[in-house]
Amino acid sequence: MCCVVGDGEAETGPLATSWHSNKFVNPVTDGAVLPILHLNGYKIANPAVLARIGDAELTKLLEGYGHKVYWVSGDDPIAMHQQMSTVLEKALVEIASIQRHARSAGQGTPTRPAWPMIVLRSPKGWTGPKSVDGLAAEGTWRSHQVPLAEVRSNPEHLAALESWLRSYRPEELFDARGALRAELAQLAPKGERRMSANSHANGGLLLEPLALPDFREHAVEVSDPASSFSEATKVLGAYLRDVISNNPRNFRLFGPDETVSNRLQAVFDVTDRQWDASRIETDEHLAPAGRVIEMLSEHQCEGWLEGYLLTGRHGLFNCYEAFVHLVDSMFNQHAKWLKTTGSDVSWRQPIASLNYLLTSHVWRQDHNGFSHQDPGFIDHVVNKKAQVVRVYLPPDANCLLSVMDHCLRSRNYVNVVVAGKQPALNYLAIDDAILHCTRGLGIWEWASNDGGDPDVVLACCGDVPTLEALAAADIMRRELPDVKVRFVNVIDLMRLEPSDEHPHGLSDAELDAIFTVDRPIIFAFHGYPWLVHRLMYRRNCHANLHVRGYKEEGTTTTPFDMVMLNDLDRFHLVMDVIDRAPGLGSRAAELRQRMFDERLRIRAYTRAEGEDPPAIRDWTWSWRK
């Protein structure tokens, strides 16, 4: 595959590091890329940096990136065509030779090849107007975009445009009626060689569904809800291990050096990190070929995955939640591409969805602190067209399994899955989890005591908010047993949007039934609280909705102190209920005061001990179904 790199875009950060991709390409098992750096010298209004550092320095740079450099340089079209053809042939022969050599030597080939690349130096605006208004155009930045801007009002510009277009000798290309001459039309590629019909440009043609393992076999046993603990991503890791085993050629896991930190390490039972730079004896799980690709560049992970999907394969990008913002702009372009090709380009076949697993999330940055706390990628994602974006916040390990199975089967979406890696309560046995994920949200009757007529709705979305909301329900049931609490958990965030805004949106009738239209709703949310308002402002219950979430308060502290800093903790949720449920204020004033005091007591404990009290850390749900 050739990849033409403009010398302007070569200045961008993501492109600058992408040259190092060649340390992750294996000549035995992979294809090859022939980069062509197009050194036309200028951007919109400036020279390009790489065009102004001298040939010697540029050559060192490109050799330092690991390439063997061929130059094609000049401004005579005929001579350049000949030169380009010769060099291209040479580079392709060299690539074939590298591959042949590596493949005959066997996969353990010890030396990374210096892959060929081409520097193509040609004038910017080549063969366009030489000069405009007496200033050089060809060969300068002035030829960028529209070199002749005033063809309507300036006769000289019009004449220059005519002479430019006549330089293509239209009389040789078109017949008297203006039709393309038949002998030229015949040169156009036919059948599968047409760009739209070519699987290189329409990767969906090559897409084969993944052979997915039965995720239920990876489920954790849940006999009673919220009484045992799992690390959700670790459970998922074992499932992903089997996904990789079953699909050794068309699934890859990408991440910026965090696959183990994100507790997906089970994948290394069956595969390695692909690494074609040097290896030493003490390295672990590095190999010339493997299904995990890690480089400390979220841009690189995103770019690799997009390319992998566009060529008809499947993948998953695992990332710390806060740092996925690095690829906001790349996500934008992929989402726009999906929207446009999905709805407007009928010949393009569906591709696998772009799947994000965001973990090491905002609520559990015990050691990293404030810089690592940002749940806002989902806010960014939901701004894109509803038909292509999906956001899931599974509350526990079994729900995560069910959600990921669904995402890996889907096509033409961006799926964002947010899940924790720390030990956390299991809520649902696998069959319940599947039902809950399929519904996308639901009432947890075992956590409710409303008998169909709640005084208050306690809603939650995300693993940590679910824990706090459930612990709040526990306190309510002990302290105010006559207050009827309905407990609602949301996995599929898009269920909250009106049904005419998002295909997953619940009808008003369904949503009204679950959330009520006249009872206070206390909603404990994983992310920024206003995102829930942004999704639900047209809902009938909106005036009764009170959301807690991350409000940009944090530091390196204990998990419970983090939820307290943002008023998302169980005690504050109980206070929120007391403040809003009709008739509770005065009657529950003493309880409210105890909740307030409890926060202070625990804050003091965390400061003295550096950790949460065992009663918080080890809390479980003690009511039976």
Place this chain on the structure above:
Amino acid sequence: MCCVVGDGEAETGPLATSWHSNKFVNPVTDGAVLPILHLNGYKIANPAVLARIGDAELTKLLEGYGHKVYWVSGDDPIAMHQQMSTVLEKALVEIASIQRHARSAGQGTPTRPAWPMIVLRSPKGWTGPKSVDGLAAEGTWRSHQVPLAEVRSNPEHLAALESWLRSYRPEELFDARGALRAELAQLAPKGERRMSANSHANGGLLLEPLALPDFREHAVEVSDPASSFSEATKVLGAYLRDVISNNPRNFRLFGPDETVSNRLQAVFDVTDRQWDASRIETDEHLAPAGRVIEMLSEHQCEGWLEGYLLTGRHGLFNCYEAFVHLVDSMFNQHAKWLKTTGSDVSWRQPIASLNYLLTSHVWRQDHNGFSHQDPGFIDHVVNKKAQVVRVYLPPDANCLLSVMDHCLRSRNYVNVVVAGKQPALNYLAIDDAILHCTRGLGIWEWASNDGGDPDVVLACCGDVPTLEALAAADIMRRELPDVKVRFVNVIDLMRLEPSDEHPHGLSDAELDAIFTVDRPIIFAFHGYPWLVHRLMYRRNCHANLHVRGYKEEGTTTTPFDMVMLNDLDRFHLVMDVIDRAPGLGSRAAELRQRMFDERLRIRAYTRAEGEDPPAIRDWTWSWRK
């Protein structure tokens, strides 16, 4: 200034291109940076790429980046200290010699120097535990973060921790009572050499206010509202030219090669783009020293500006609106830093605000199309702490001048200013503009006919929405003169937030008076419409609020077709009024139908002619004050 670069972070895109910063450093007028690439070989769980490409290739790469490379390599602490000291001395002498030579030869020095840099190769986890649980720790990724994880439960870990800490020989450092020995305490820097008191680390100490020109002198004449046209950023460019003239040493303008495209070209009357790579005769406005810094990397612009502000200077980053998402993550960290240092670190002096000018915005991507349309950076920004973020959408050139003057005087904020570059109507004479900007929002009485008791409020925010809302008001006044329309324009978006959420938030009483609590509000907004709902959901008027904005529909098309695609056009706004103002529905059905037909007629015209009808393009407000 030394800059230590970890070999892990060196894999990130923004860092990979930042090596090219040395093409923008002038040895005559600027300081110097001594990069130290710390090659400790590992990241969290992987080797670092640069540590595994061999010394020869790495040297080529770094020389290709334009550096002269010195190596410091080893694992014996004493020998390494000596070696580092020698090499550091050599590098500093060399930097001084480069500067002396350049400064004696005069500013026009023709050759860019090969600045020295150091590669420091030392073991990861150096001097920590050699091995843990029988596996090598020092010199491998296993020493990342917490090498001994089980000191509480594993006696061997505890013993290893004790022996590690004893290796620092605490008996030589502390006295019998555990206090630091006086002769060692004396070694700590004193006075201004303390890190917190040092102006290198506390740039606010060096901050001098800008000598700002009188922006009123750059105002455009506006005798009647909405009857003449200006290019807002071009008007701003002349003001920025004077800012640069007045402040030749502590103000810089950064941008990714778009300063001219964004129509700020007047700055080149008095300065140049700083460029220390090669220059050729045909270059324009490139010079070894200049106040404009352009490289095609938004990351680089953001990083340069942050560094410039942190060292006590001032600046402005001008960027295409859609592509500023590239720096979402960098903005996050700067905003978090401002929040933390502003509120929790009393010794840190305020620094100049980080100012963004976002132009070439979503509504005028006539040639670039869908990929260039994203107004969502402000959605991202308002998720950060209210005390540090400000968002302004001046509707015209005079308002832009007033807003920018305010931003350049402010401290410790992030200011986002969104303004168009295309010819657009002037609404306010400069004195009115100043009043309007100071209020942040207001009723435009000349565009209203409500006499204090509106039937409907027509609100707008942003230049294109203001045009469409005003044209809608024009239609309303002609066609339904008895319907009383109040026209409200919003510049300071944060005025819409409740006053207990943002310092700029209007009180409910003020906001209720302007927007009413019981009349329909049709709000034409520059960005995603739900952002207005997210800001106003707690306002008393929220149930009556109907917002139009960008809903991710676009392509390469005419300006008016763009607003029609998103239902933000004047005709649709009139339809929205008819649909919502009490009693209008049936009475105005014929007008509604004409509005519908008008949209179809104009859509057809744009398809036939490739441009908007003159009546749309040249529309002005014909009612006199």
